[in-house]
Amino acid sequence: MVRRLRKIHHRPNAMTLGAANAGLDIEPEKVDDTAAAICRLADDHGLYQRMNAGSPVYMRGRLDGRKLTAHLFELIENLVAKRRSWPSALAKTDCRP
Numbered sequence: 001m002v003r004r005l006r007k008i009h010h011r012p013n014a015m016t017l018g019a020a021n022a023g024l025d026i027e028p029e030k031v032d033d034t035a036a037a038i039c040r041l042a043d044d045h046g047l048y049q050r051m052n053a054g055s056p057v058y059m060r061g062r063l064d065g066r067k068l069t070a071h072l073f074e075l076i077e078n079l080v081a082k083r084r085s086w087p088s089a090l091a092k093t094d095c096r097p
Helices: 031-043 045-062 065-085 088-092
Strands: 005-008 011-017
Touching: 031 045
Parallel strands: none
Antiparallel strands: 005 011
């Protein structure tokens, strides 16, 4: 199972790693909360083991070259499609600085 970062809806800036909440809930802007989460990880060996076991799977899922390339091409195709839908006067302008 690929673990992903997902937003926690009741805390818009908080993120957690793993579908089973086997990670750390942190809000990067809150230093004290981040420190508490790190202390929790240091104190909970089981949590450390679960996160450590899932990390390679998570990273392979996030850093898969084929998936990243496909996503990049999808973004480029969407941009080209949007550019084609612009009025002809705008489409002829050069967008480069």
